[in-house]
Amino acid sequence: GAGVSQSPRYKVAKRGQDVALRCDPISGHVSLFWYQQALGQGPEFLTYFQNEAQLDKSGLPSDRFFAERPEGSVSTLKIQRTQQEDSAVYLCASTIRGDRAEAFFGQGTRLTVV
Amino acid sequence: GESVGLHLPTLSVQEGDNSIINCAYSNSASDYFIWYKQESGKGPQFIIDIRSNMDKRQGQRVTVLLNKTVKHLSLQIAATQPGDSAVYFCAENQAGTALIFGKGTTLSVSS
Numbered sequence: 001g002a003g004v005s006q007s008p009r010y011k012v013a014k015r016g017q018d019v020a021l022r023c024d025p026i027s028g029h030v031s032l033f034w035y036q037q038a039l040g041q042g043p044e045f046l047t048y049f050q051n052e053a054q055l056d057k058s059g060l061p062s063d064r065f066f067a068e069r070p071e072g073s074v075s076t077l078k079i080q081r082t083q084q085e086d087s088a089v090y091l092c093a094s095t096i097r098g099d100r101a102e103a104f105f106g107q108g109t110r111l112t113v114v
Numbered sequence: 115g116e117s118v119g120l121h122l123p124t125l126s127v128q129e130g131d132n133s134i135i136n137c138a139y140s141n142s143a144s145d146y147f148i149w150y151k152q153e154s155g156k157g158p159q160f161i162i163d164i165r166s167n168m169d170k171r172q173g174q175r176v177t178v179l180l181n182k183t184v185k186h187l188s189l190q191i192a193a194t195q196p197g198d199s200a201v202y203f204c205a206e207n208q209a210g211t212a213l214i215f216g217k218g219t220t221l222s223v224s225s
Contacts, residue, residue, distance in 0.1 A: 004157070033212065033213075035215075040217075040218075041217055041218075042203050042205075042215030042216050042217050042218055043158065043203075043213075043215045044215070045212035045213065045214070048212060056211075056212060058212075059212065091157050091158070093157070093158075099207060099209070099210065099211070099212065099213070100146055100209065102160045102163070103148075103160065103213070104160070105150075105157030105158045105159070106157050107155070107156055107157050108156075108157050
């Protein structure tokens, strides 16, 4: 597609449920980033892929968070045993290459844990 | 920890006025800065970037100024329009690190 696509747009999960959030980056973009954005705050870095390699996962808040990009294109962010503090918008961004290129963001997935 | 922040959480202007949104950063090692615009329900949209070897960069109706001496970044929007209403974030990084975003300034433009 023309832009970064994320699905679902909205997800309501019961506390303790596992969720999977999908990101389709712009075709040909080598680098992919996941961010978490709490209400009224700026996005906070979670993890970064270059092709299929996860180069930085220092922002993942706990071991309940896991991300993958097995074929170097689509990425999935998985959250296990969701908790209320996981409620946020999860944004995906892609760049042609690296962390210095213009980042294109998807619309995000709004996760609400009840 | 070190982070990028904005001076004002909200800014209200009249249509046609020039807007100035400010940002202070604390990491002197940062050498790349970006301004993003985020409309409600959407992801951040790239506006303009600047590298630390520059102090000014102009785009269409926007100008970014970088003052490394006082670690200050600003975004100037000329002839502000209602469509400019959004939350504006500055972000910074050093090579090999992730972007760090500030908390944002909400720009409201009234006609």
